[in-house]
Amino acid sequence: MINDKVLSIILGGGQGSRLYPLTEARSKPAVPIAGKYRLVDIPISNCINSDIKRMFVLTQFNSASLNKHISNTFHFSFFSSAFVDVLAAEQTISSDKWFQGTADAVRQSMHHFLAHDFEYALILSGDQLYQMDFNQMIKKHEEANAEISIATYPVNAKDATSFGILKTNEENVITSFIEKPKADLLPDWTSEVSEEMKGEGRNYLASMGIYIFNRDLLIKLMDNPDTVDFGKEIIPQSIHEHKTVSFQYEGYWTDIGNIDSFFEANLGLTDDIPKFNLYDQKQRIYTHARILPTSKISGTTLNKAVIGDGCIIHAAKIERSVIGIRSRIGKESVVINTYMMGSDNYESLAEIDKKKINILMGIGERCHIKNAIIDRNCRIGDDVKINGGKHLEDKETDTYCIKEGIVVIKKGAVIPKGTII
Incomplete structure:
Protein backbone atom coordinates (compact mmCIF):
# COMPACT_ATOMS: atom_id res chain seq x y z
CA MET A 1 0.00 0.00 0.00
CA ASP A 271 21.60 0.68 27.27
CA ASP A 272 19.52 -2.20 28.67
CA ILE A 273 16.38 -0.45 27.41
CA PRO A 274 17.59 2.01 24.76
CA LYS A 275 15.46 5.08 24.08
CA PHE A 276 15.76 4.38 20.35
CA ASN A 277 14.23 0.93 19.82
CA LEU A 278 15.89 -1.03 17.00
CA TYR A 279 13.83 -4.09 17.97
CA ASP A 280 10.35 -2.68 17.23
CA GLN A 281 8.55 -5.02 14.81
CA LYS A 282 6.22 -2.28 13.56
CA GLN A 283 8.86 0.44 13.16
CA ARG A 284 11.73 -1.40 11.57
CA ILE A 285 14.83 0.34 10.30
CA TYR A 286 15.66 -0.78 6.76
CA THR A 287 19.15 -0.78 5.28
CA HIS A 288 21.34 -2.52 2.71
CA ALA A 289 20.74 -6.28 2.95
CA ARG A 290 24.27 -7.65 3.16
CA ILE A 291 24.95 -11.39 3.07
CA LEU A 292 27.36 -11.58 6.01
CA PRO A 293 28.31 -14.47 8.31
CA THR A 294 27.53 -14.43 12.02
CA SER A 295 30.03 -12.74 14.32
CA LYS A 296 32.69 -14.91 16.00
CA ILE A 297 33.82 -13.95 19.52
CA SER A 298 36.57 -15.75 21.46
CA GLY A 299 37.60 -15.13 25.08
CA THR A 300 35.95 -11.71 25.31
CA THR A 301 34.07 -10.18 28.24
CA LEU A 302 31.12 -8.26 26.82
CA ASN A 303 29.18 -5.68 28.85
CA LYS A 304 26.60 -3.41 27.19
CA ALA A 305 28.00 -4.13 23.74
CA VAL A 306 26.26 -4.01 20.36
CA ILE A 307 28.01 -6.22 17.79
CA GLY A 308 27.30 -6.04 14.05
CA ASP A 309 27.35 -8.96 11.60
CA GLY A 310 30.49 -10.61 10.32
CA CYS A 311 32.89 -9.58 13.13
CA ILE A 312 35.92 -11.57 14.30
CA ILE A 313 36.70 -10.61 17.89
CA HIS A 314 39.42 -11.86 20.24
CA ALA A 315 39.43 -8.82 22.56
CA ALA A 316 39.83 -9.11 26.32
CA LYS A 317 36.92 -6.76 27.04
CA ILE A 318 34.34 -4.69 25.18
CA GLU A 319 32.21 -2.36 27.31
CA ARG A 320 29.52 0.20 26.38
CA SER A 321 30.58 0.10 22.74
CA VAL A 322 29.02 -0.35 19.31
CA ILE A 323 31.08 -2.58 17.01
CA GLY A 324 30.15 -2.28 13.33
CA ILE A 325 30.01 -4.86 10.55
CA ARG A 326 33.13 -6.84 9.56
CA SER A 327 35.13 -5.51 12.53
CA ARG A 328 38.27 -7.33 13.62
CA ILE A 329 39.69 -6.86 17.13
CA GLY A 330 42.90 -8.61 18.23
CA LYS A 331 43.81 -10.50 21.41
CA GLU A 332 44.08 -8.78 24.81
CA SER A 333 42.61 -5.53 23.51
CA VAL A 334 40.19 -3.47 25.61
CA VAL A 335 37.51 -1.28 24.00
CA ILE A 336 35.40 1.04 26.19
CA ASN A 337 32.91 3.79 25.27
CA THR A 338 33.74 3.46 21.60
CA TYR A 339 31.86 3.40 18.31
CA MET A 340 33.78 1.31 15.76
CA MET A 341 32.08 1.60 12.36
CA GLY A 342 33.65 -1.53 10.87
CA SER A 343 34.90 -2.26 7.36
CA ASP A 344 33.58 -2.34 3.80
CA ASN A 345 35.31 -5.63 2.99
CA TYR A 346 37.43 -8.46 4.39
CA GLU A 347 41.13 -8.90 3.70
CA SER A 348 42.00 -12.41 2.56
CA LEU A 349 45.22 -14.14 3.62
CA ALA A 350 46.35 -14.04 -0.02
CA GLU A 351 45.85 -10.24 -0.17
CA ILE A 352 47.69 -9.72 3.11
CA ASP A 353 50.62 -11.77 1.84
CA LYS A 354 50.66 -10.24 -1.66
CA LYS A 355 50.36 -6.61 -0.52
CA LYS A 356 52.74 -7.19 2.40
CA ILE A 357 50.21 -5.62 4.79
CA ASN A 358 51.80 -5.08 8.22
CA ILE A 359 48.78 -3.59 10.00
CA LEU A 360 45.53 -5.40 9.34
CA MET A 361 42.12 -3.76 8.99
CA GLY A 362 40.58 -3.28 12.43
CA ILE A 363 42.12 -3.10 15.91
CA GLY A 364 45.36 -4.96 16.64
CA GLU A 365 46.47 -6.84 19.76
CA ARG A 366 46.97 -5.40 23.27
CA CYS A 367 45.29 -2.11 22.37
CA HIS A 368 43.42 0.04 24.90
CA ILE A 369 40.78 2.28 23.32
CA LYS A 370 38.39 4.55 25.24
CA ASN A 371 36.05 7.41 24.24
CA ALA A 372 36.66 7.11 20.51
CA ILE A 373 34.92 6.91 17.15
CA ILE A 374 36.75 4.69 14.65
CA ASP A 375 35.54 5.38 11.11
CA ARG A 376 35.31 2.73 8.38
CA ASN A 377 38.34 0.77 7.08
CA CYS A 378 40.81 1.95 9.74
CA ARG A 379 43.98 0.02 10.64
CA ILE A 380 45.07 0.29 14.25
CA GLY A 381 48.39 -1.42 15.01
CA ASP A 382 49.28 -3.51 18.07
CA ASP A 383 49.81 -1.83 21.47
CA VAL A 384 48.00 1.39 20.50
CA LYS A 385 46.54 3.41 23.39
CA ILE A 386 43.73 5.91 22.77
CA ASN A 387 42.34 7.61 25.87
CA GLY A 388 39.73 10.19 24.93
CA GLY A 389 38.20 12.53 27.48
CA LYS A 390 37.64 16.15 28.46
CA HIS A 391 41.34 16.40 29.41
CA LEU A 392 42.21 16.50 25.69
CA GLU A 393 42.22 19.74 23.71
CA ASP A 394 40.64 19.93 20.24
CA LYS A 395 43.21 18.93 17.64
CA GLU A 396 43.50 17.59 14.09
CA THR A 397 46.19 15.51 12.38
CA ASP A 398 46.24 13.58 9.10
CA THR A 399 44.85 10.45 10.78
CA TYR A 400 42.67 11.63 13.66
CA CYS A 401 40.69 14.51 15.09
CA ILE A 402 39.87 15.35 18.73
CA LYS A 403 36.53 17.08 19.26
CA GLU A 404 34.97 17.71 22.68
CA GLY A 405 37.25 15.06 24.16
CA ILE A 406 36.21 12.40 21.63
CA VAL A 407 39.02 10.95 19.51
CA VAL A 408 37.79 10.41 15.93
CA ILE A 409 40.01 8.16 13.81
CA LYS A 410 39.52 9.24 10.19
CA LYS A 411 38.18 6.90 7.51
CA GLY A 412 40.91 4.59 6.18
CA ALA A 413 43.51 5.92 8.62
CA VAL A 414 46.53 3.82 9.61
CA ILE A 415 47.62 4.21 13.25
CA PRO A 416 51.16 2.80 13.69
CA LYS A 417 51.99 0.21 16.35
CA GLY A 418 52.58 1.63 19.82
CA THR A 419 50.92 5.00 19.13
CA ILE A 420 49.57 6.84 22.20
CA ILE A 421 46.79 9.44 21.83
Whole structure:
Protein backbone atom coordinates (compact mmCIF):
# COMPACT_ATOMS: atom_id res chain seq x y z
CA MET A 1 0.00 0.00 0.00
CA ILE A 2 1.25 3.50 -0.85
CA ASN A 3 0.00 6.79 0.57
CA ASP A 4 -0.58 8.60 -2.75
CA LYS A 5 -1.47 11.89 -1.05
CA VAL A 6 2.05 12.48 0.20
CA LEU A 7 5.43 13.12 -1.42
CA SER A 8 8.39 13.00 0.94
CA ILE A 9 11.35 15.38 0.57
CA ILE A 10 14.36 14.49 2.73
CA LEU A 11 16.89 17.30 3.18
CA GLY A 12 20.44 16.00 3.18
CA GLY A 13 21.86 19.08 4.85
CA GLY A 14 24.83 21.21 3.94
CA GLN A 15 28.52 20.46 4.21
CA GLY A 16 28.07 18.84 7.62
CA SER A 17 31.05 20.68 9.07
CA ARG A 18 29.97 20.03 12.67
CA LEU A 19 30.17 16.27 11.99
CA TYR A 20 33.63 16.59 10.44
CA PRO A 21 35.75 14.43 9.94
CA LEU A 22 32.93 11.89 9.48
CA THR A 23 31.68 14.07 6.61
CA GLU A 24 35.11 14.58 5.03
CA ALA A 25 34.43 12.04 2.27
CA ARG A 26 30.67 11.49 2.53
CA SER A 27 27.48 13.52 2.89
CA LYS A 28 25.83 13.75 6.30
CA PRO A 29 22.94 11.34 5.46
CA ALA A 30 25.51 8.68 4.44
CA VAL A 31 27.30 8.64 7.84
CA PRO A 32 27.12 5.10 9.35
CA ILE A 33 25.16 4.71 12.60
CA ALA A 34 24.41 1.83 14.99
CA GLY A 35 27.03 -0.43 13.44
CA LYS A 36 25.11 -1.32 10.26
CA TYR A 37 22.84 1.55 9.13
CA ARG A 38 23.26 4.99 7.56
CA LEU A 39 21.63 8.16 8.88
CA VAL A 40 19.42 8.43 5.79
CA ASP A 41 17.92 5.01 6.61
CA ILE A 42 16.04 6.62 9.53
CA PRO A 43 13.76 9.08 7.64
CA ILE A 44 13.37 6.61 4.74
CA SER A 45 12.33 3.82 7.13
CA ASN A 46 9.90 6.13 8.94
CA CYS A 47 8.33 6.90 5.55
CA ILE A 48 8.13 3.23 4.51
CA ASN A 49 6.57 2.32 7.87
CA SER A 50 3.98 5.07 7.24
CA ASP A 51 3.23 3.73 3.72
CA ILE A 52 4.87 6.80 2.16
CA LYS A 53 6.99 5.31 -0.59
CA ARG A 54 7.70 8.19 -2.95
CA MET A 55 10.81 9.96 -1.65
CA PHE A 56 13.40 12.42 -2.86
CA VAL A 57 16.68 12.91 -0.97
CA LEU A 58 18.26 16.33 -1.60
CA THR A 59 22.01 16.70 -1.23
CA GLN A 60 24.97 18.53 -2.74
CA PHE A 61 28.15 17.56 -0.86
CA ASN A 62 30.01 14.26 -1.37
CA SER A 63 26.89 12.53 -2.63
CA ALA A 64 28.60 9.52 -4.32
CA SER A 65 28.44 7.17 -1.31
CA LEU A 66 24.86 8.24 -0.57
CA ASN A 67 23.86 7.53 -4.18
CA LYS A 68 25.51 4.12 -4.01
CA HIS A 69 23.86 3.20 -0.70
CA ILE A 70 20.35 4.20 -1.82
CA SER A 71 20.62 2.56 -5.25
CA ASN A 72 21.87 -0.68 -3.64
CA THR A 73 19.30 -0.66 -0.85
CA PHE A 74 15.83 0.57 -1.70
CA HIS A 75 14.32 -1.52 -4.49
CA PHE A 76 10.57 -1.57 -5.03
CA SER A 77 8.38 -3.58 -7.39
CA PHE A 78 8.52 -2.73 -11.10
CA PHE A 79 4.71 -2.47 -10.94
CA SER A 80 4.75 0.05 -8.09
CA SER A 81 5.04 3.83 -8.13
CA ALA A 82 7.39 3.67 -5.13
CA PHE A 83 10.90 5.17 -5.40
CA VAL A 84 13.74 6.78 -3.46
CA ASP A 85 15.66 9.21 -5.70
CA VAL A 86 18.72 11.27 -4.81
CA LEU A 87 18.69 14.81 -6.21
CA ALA A 88 22.07 16.52 -6.05
CA ALA A 89 22.37 20.26 -6.72
CA GLU A 90 22.44 20.74 -10.48
CA GLN A 91 22.92 23.60 -12.88
CA THR A 92 19.82 24.42 -14.90
CA ILE A 93 18.77 27.23 -17.25
CA SER A 94 16.92 28.90 -14.36
CA SER A 95 19.65 28.40 -11.73
CA ASP A 96 23.40 27.89 -11.77
CA LYS A 97 23.91 28.11 -7.98
CA TRP A 98 24.43 25.62 -5.17
CA PHE A 99 21.55 25.15 -2.74
CA GLN A 100 21.61 28.25 -0.51
CA GLY A 101 19.45 26.76 2.27
CA THR A 102 16.67 24.26 2.97
CA ALA A 103 13.94 26.21 1.17
CA ASP A 104 16.24 27.01 -1.75
CA ALA A 105 17.03 23.30 -2.14
CA VAL A 106 13.29 22.58 -2.42
CA ARG A 107 12.80 25.53 -4.78
CA GLN A 108 15.54 24.42 -7.16
CA SER A 109 14.16 20.86 -7.21
CA MET A 110 10.45 21.76 -7.58
CA HIS A 111 10.30 20.74 -11.25
CA HIS A 112 11.10 17.17 -10.17
CA PHE A 113 8.40 17.16 -7.47
CA LEU A 114 5.69 18.64 -9.68
CA ALA A 115 6.06 15.78 -12.14
CA HIS A 116 4.15 13.74 -9.51
CA ASP A 117 0.61 13.99 -8.17
CA PHE A 118 0.41 14.74 -4.44
CA GLU A 119 -1.67 16.77 -1.98
CA TYR A 120 0.93 17.20 0.73
CA ALA A 121 4.70 17.60 0.78
CA LEU A 122 6.32 16.01 3.84
CA ILE A 123 9.67 17.72 4.42
CA LEU A 124 12.14 15.87 6.64
CA SER A 125 15.68 16.28 7.92
CA GLY A 126 18.30 13.68 6.99
CA ASP A 127 20.24 13.84 10.27
CA GLN A 128 17.80 12.99 13.07
CA LEU A 129 17.24 9.82 15.08
CA TYR A 130 13.56 9.07 15.85
CA GLN A 131 10.64 6.77 15.05
CA MET A 132 7.40 8.46 14.02
CA ASP A 133 4.18 7.41 12.32
CA PHE A 134 3.69 10.26 9.86
CA ASN A 135 0.07 9.17 9.25
CA GLN A 136 -0.86 10.55 12.67
CA MET A 137 0.64 13.92 11.74
CA ILE A 138 -1.13 13.90 8.34
CA LYS A 139 -4.46 13.02 9.99
CA LYS A 140 -4.13 15.91 12.46
CA HIS A 141 -3.16 18.21 9.58
CA GLU A 142 -6.34 17.31 7.70
CA GLU A 143 -8.60 17.48 10.78
CA ALA A 144 -7.29 20.96 11.59
CA ASN A 145 -7.75 22.16 7.99
CA ALA A 146 -4.16 23.33 8.21
CA GLU A 147 -2.02 24.68 5.42
CA ILE A 148 1.25 23.94 7.25
CA SER A 149 1.98 21.51 10.08
CA ILE A 150 5.18 21.51 12.12
CA ALA A 151 6.27 18.59 14.29
CA THR A 152 7.23 19.95 17.71
CA TYR A 153 9.13 18.45 20.61
CA PRO A 154 8.81 19.58 24.25
CA VAL A 155 12.18 20.70 25.64
CA ASN A 156 13.41 22.16 28.92
CA ALA A 157 14.70 25.69 29.49
CA LYS A 158 18.35 24.68 29.05
CA ASP A 159 17.75 23.11 25.61
CA ALA A 160 15.22 25.72 24.45
CA THR A 161 17.95 28.29 23.75
CA SER A 162 19.35 25.99 21.01
CA PHE A 163 16.12 25.59 19.02
CA GLY A 164 13.45 27.50 17.18
CA ILE A 165 10.68 27.78 19.81
CA LEU A 166 6.99 27.97 18.90
CA LYS A 167 4.01 29.21 20.89
CA THR A 168 0.55 27.71 20.33
CA ASN A 169 -3.02 28.52 21.34
CA GLU A 170 -5.55 26.06 22.81
CA GLU A 171 -6.29 24.67 19.31
CA ASN A 172 -2.59 23.89 18.62
CA VAL A 173 -2.41 26.72 16.09
CA ILE A 174 1.05 28.29 16.13
CA THR A 175 0.79 31.98 16.99
CA SER A 176 4.44 33.01 17.24
CA PHE A 177 7.98 31.79 16.63
CA ILE A 178 11.42 32.75 17.93
CA GLU A 179 14.79 31.39 16.80
CA LYS A 180 17.15 30.33 19.65
CA PRO A 181 15.69 32.63 22.33
CA LYS A 182 17.86 34.01 25.13
CA ALA A 183 17.20 32.54 28.59
CA ASP A 184 15.63 35.74 29.96
CA LEU A 185 12.91 35.62 27.24
CA LEU A 186 11.80 32.05 27.96
CA PRO A 187 9.08 32.74 30.59
CA ASP A 188 6.93 34.24 27.81
CA TRP A 189 7.36 31.22 25.53
CA THR A 190 5.81 28.31 27.45
CA SER A 191 3.13 26.23 25.69
CA GLU A 192 0.51 23.73 26.80
CA VAL A 193 2.13 20.28 27.05
CA SER A 194 1.12 16.95 28.60
CA GLU A 195 1.31 16.38 32.37
CA GLU A 196 4.25 14.01 31.83
CA MET A 197 6.19 16.69 29.96
CA LYS A 198 5.33 19.29 32.62
CA GLY A 199 6.67 16.92 35.27
CA GLU A 200 9.99 16.80 33.40
CA GLY A 201 10.12 20.59 33.08
CA ARG A 202 9.71 20.39 29.29
CA ASN A 203 7.38 23.35 28.78
CA TYR A 204 8.75 24.76 25.51
CA LEU A 205 7.85 23.50 22.03
CA ALA A 206 10.87 23.19 19.75
CA SER A 207 10.54 22.82 16.00
CA MET A 208 11.82 19.40 14.88
CA GLY A 209 12.40 20.57 11.31
CA ILE A 210 9.64 18.21 10.11
CA TYR A 211 6.97 19.97 8.05
CA ILE A 212 3.81 19.23 6.04
CA PHE A 213 2.89 21.78 3.36
CA ASN A 214 -0.21 21.72 1.20
CA ARG A 215 0.93 21.41 -2.41
CA ASP A 216 -0.57 24.68 -3.69
CA LEU A 217 0.85 26.67 -0.78
CA LEU A 218 4.33 25.19 -1.24
CA ILE A 219 4.27 26.18 -4.92
CA LYS A 220 3.23 29.71 -3.94
CA LEU A 221 5.90 30.05 -1.22
CA MET A 222 8.62 28.80 -3.54
CA ASP A 223 7.89 31.66 -5.95
CA ASN A 224 9.84 34.05 -3.75
CA PRO A 225 13.59 33.56 -4.48
CA ASP A 226 14.60 35.74 -1.50
CA THR A 227 13.55 33.16 1.08
CA VAL A 228 16.20 30.45 1.29
CA ASP A 229 15.52 28.68 4.62
CA PHE A 230 12.42 27.10 6.16
CA GLY A 231 13.28 27.57 9.84
CA LYS A 232 14.64 31.11 9.61
CA GLU A 233 12.34 32.62 6.96
CA ILE A 234 9.47 30.54 5.52
CA ILE A 235 7.98 29.43 8.86
CA PRO A 236 8.22 32.78 10.74
CA GLN A 237 6.75 34.60 7.72
CA SER A 238 3.95 32.07 7.15
CA ILE A 239 2.44 31.60 10.63
CA HIS A 240 0.51 34.91 10.50
CA GLU A 241 -0.75 34.43 6.93
CA HIS A 242 -1.42 30.68 6.67
CA LYS A 243 -2.97 28.34 9.22
CA THR A 244 0.03 26.61 10.80
CA VAL A 245 -0.51 23.93 13.45
CA SER A 246 1.75 22.08 15.85
CA PHE A 247 1.92 18.28 15.93
CA GLN A 248 3.37 17.49 19.34
CA TYR A 249 5.68 14.46 19.45
CA GLU A 250 6.81 13.00 22.78
CA GLY A 251 8.81 9.92 21.74
CA TYR A 252 12.59 9.67 21.44
CA TRP A 253 14.15 12.25 19.13
CA THR A 254 17.66 13.62 18.81
CA ASP A 255 19.16 15.99 16.31
CA ILE A 256 22.54 14.55 15.32
CA GLY A 257 24.19 17.87 14.60
CA ASN A 258 27.68 17.43 16.06
CA ILE A 259 30.22 14.79 17.06
CA ASP A 260 29.13 14.79 20.72
CA SER A 261 25.43 14.15 19.99
CA PHE A 262 26.35 11.56 17.34
CA PHE A 263 28.61 9.75 19.81
CA GLU A 264 26.02 9.72 22.61
CA ALA A 265 23.20 8.63 20.28
CA ASN A 266 25.21 5.60 19.18
CA LEU A 267 26.46 4.61 22.65
CA GLY A 268 22.90 5.05 23.94
CA LEU A 269 21.98 1.97 21.89
CA THR A 270 23.96 -0.16 24.36
CA ASP A 271 21.60 0.68 27.27
CA ASP A 272 19.52 -2.20 28.67
CA ILE A 273 16.38 -0.45 27.41
CA PRO A 274 17.59 2.01 24.76
CA LYS A 275 15.46 5.08 24.08
CA PHE A 276 15.76 4.38 20.35
CA ASN A 277 14.23 0.93 19.82
CA LEU A 278 15.89 -1.03 17.00
CA TYR A 279 13.83 -4.09 17.97
CA ASP A 280 10.35 -2.68 17.23
CA GLN A 281 8.55 -5.02 14.81
CA LYS A 282 6.22 -2.28 13.56
CA GLN A 283 8.86 0.44 13.16
CA ARG A 284 11.73 -1.40 11.57
CA ILE A 285 14.83 0.34 10.30
CA TYR A 286 15.66 -0.78 6.76
CA THR A 287 19.15 -0.78 5.28
CA HIS A 288 21.34 -2.52 2.71
CA ALA A 289 20.74 -6.28 2.95
CA ARG A 290 24.27 -7.65 3.16
CA ILE A 291 24.95 -11.39 3.07
CA LEU A 292 27.36 -11.58 6.01
CA PRO A 293 28.31 -14.47 8.31
CA THR A 294 27.53 -14.43 12.02
CA SER A 295 30.03 -12.74 14.32
CA LYS A 296 32.69 -14.91 16.00
CA ILE A 297 33.82 -13.95 19.52
CA SER A 298 36.57 -15.75 21.46
CA GLY A 299 37.60 -15.13 25.08
CA THR A 300 35.95 -11.71 25.31
CA THR A 301 34.07 -10.18 28.24
CA LEU A 302 31.12 -8.26 26.82
CA ASN A 303 29.18 -5.68 28.85
CA LYS A 304 26.60 -3.41 27.19
CA ALA A 305 28.00 -4.13 23.74
CA VAL A 306 26.26 -4.01 20.36
CA ILE A 307 28.01 -6.22 17.79
CA GLY A 308 27.30 -6.04 14.05
CA ASP A 309 27.35 -8.96 11.60
CA GLY A 310 30.49 -10.61 10.32
CA CYS A 311 32.89 -9.58 13.13
CA ILE A 312 35.92 -11.57 14.30
CA ILE A 313 36.70 -10.61 17.89
CA HIS A 314 39.42 -11.86 20.24
CA ALA A 315 39.43 -8.82 22.56
CA ALA A 316 39.83 -9.11 26.32
CA LYS A 317 36.92 -6.76 27.04
CA ILE A 318 34.34 -4.69 25.18
CA GLU A 319 32.21 -2.36 27.31
CA ARG A 320 29.52 0.20 26.38
CA SER A 321 30.58 0.10 22.74
CA VAL A 322 29.02 -0.35 19.31
CA ILE A 323 31.08 -2.58 17.01
CA GLY A 324 30.15 -2.28 13.33
CA ILE A 325 30.01 -4.86 10.55
CA ARG A 326 33.13 -6.84 9.56
CA SER A 327 35.13 -5.51 12.53
CA ARG A 328 38.27 -7.33 13.62
CA ILE A 329 39.69 -6.86 17.13
CA GLY A 330 42.90 -8.61 18.23
CA LYS A 331 43.81 -10.50 21.41
CA GLU A 332 44.08 -8.78 24.81
CA SER A 333 42.61 -5.53 23.51
CA VAL A 334 40.19 -3.47 25.61
CA VAL A 335 37.51 -1.28 24.00
CA ILE A 336 35.40 1.04 26.19
CA ASN A 337 32.91 3.79 25.27
CA THR A 338 33.74 3.46 21.60
CA TYR A 339 31.86 3.40 18.31
CA MET A 340 33.78 1.31 15.76
CA MET A 341 32.08 1.60 12.36
CA GLY A 342 33.65 -1.53 10.87
CA SER A 343 34.90 -2.26 7.36
CA ASP A 344 33.58 -2.34 3.80
CA ASN A 345 35.31 -5.63 2.99
CA TYR A 346 37.43 -8.46 4.39
CA GLU A 347 41.13 -8.90 3.70
CA SER A 348 42.00 -12.41 2.56
CA LEU A 349 45.22 -14.14 3.62
CA ALA A 350 46.35 -14.04 -0.02
CA GLU A 351 45.85 -10.24 -0.17
CA ILE A 352 47.69 -9.72 3.11
CA ASP A 353 50.62 -11.77 1.84
CA LYS A 354 50.66 -10.24 -1.66
CA LYS A 355 50.36 -6.61 -0.52
CA LYS A 356 52.74 -7.19 2.40
CA ILE A 357 50.21 -5.62 4.79
CA ASN A 358 51.80 -5.08 8.22
CA ILE A 359 48.78 -3.59 10.00
CA LEU A 360 45.53 -5.40 9.34
CA MET A 361 42.12 -3.76 8.99
CA GLY A 362 40.58 -3.28 12.43
CA ILE A 363 42.12 -3.10 15.91
CA GLY A 364 45.36 -4.96 16.64
CA GLU A 365 46.47 -6.84 19.76
CA ARG A 366 46.97 -5.40 23.27
CA CYS A 367 45.29 -2.11 22.37
CA HIS A 368 43.42 0.04 24.90
CA ILE A 369 40.78 2.28 23.32
CA LYS A 370 38.39 4.55 25.24
CA ASN A 371 36.05 7.41 24.24
CA ALA A 372 36.66 7.11 20.51
CA ILE A 373 34.92 6.91 17.15
CA ILE A 374 36.75 4.69 14.65
CA ASP A 375 35.54 5.38 11.11
CA ARG A 376 35.31 2.73 8.38
CA ASN A 377 38.34 0.77 7.08
CA CYS A 378 40.81 1.95 9.74
CA ARG A 379 43.98 0.02 10.64
CA ILE A 380 45.07 0.29 14.25
CA GLY A 381 48.39 -1.42 15.01
CA ASP A 382 49.28 -3.51 18.07
CA ASP A 383 49.81 -1.83 21.47
CA VAL A 384 48.00 1.39 20.50
CA LYS A 385 46.54 3.41 23.39
CA ILE A 386 43.73 5.91 22.77
CA ASN A 387 42.34 7.61 25.87
CA GLY A 388 39.73 10.19 24.93
CA GLY A 389 38.20 12.53 27.48
CA LYS A 390 37.64 16.15 28.46
CA HIS A 391 41.34 16.40 29.41
CA LEU A 392 42.21 16.50 25.69
CA GLU A 393 42.22 19.74 23.71
CA ASP A 394 40.64 19.93 20.24
CA LYS A 395 43.21 18.93 17.64
CA GLU A 396 43.50 17.59 14.09
CA THR A 397 46.19 15.51 12.38
CA ASP A 398 46.24 13.58 9.10
CA THR A 399 44.85 10.45 10.78
CA TYR A 400 42.67 11.63 13.66
CA CYS A 401 40.69 14.51 15.09
CA ILE A 402 39.87 15.35 18.73
CA LYS A 403 36.53 17.08 19.26
CA GLU A 404 34.97 17.71 22.68
CA GLY A 405 37.25 15.06 24.16
CA ILE A 406 36.21 12.40 21.63
CA VAL A 407 39.02 10.95 19.51
CA VAL A 408 37.79 10.41 15.93
CA ILE A 409 40.01 8.16 13.81
CA LYS A 410 39.52 9.24 10.19
CA LYS A 411 38.18 6.90 7.51
CA GLY A 412 40.91 4.59 6.18
CA ALA A 413 43.51 5.92 8.62
CA VAL A 414 46.53 3.82 9.61
CA ILE A 415 47.62 4.21 13.25
CA PRO A 416 51.16 2.80 13.69
CA LYS A 417 51.99 0.21 16.35
CA GLY A 418 52.58 1.63 19.82
CA THR A 419 50.92 5.00 19.13
CA ILE A 420 49.57 6.84 22.20
CA ILE A 421 46.79 9.44 21.83
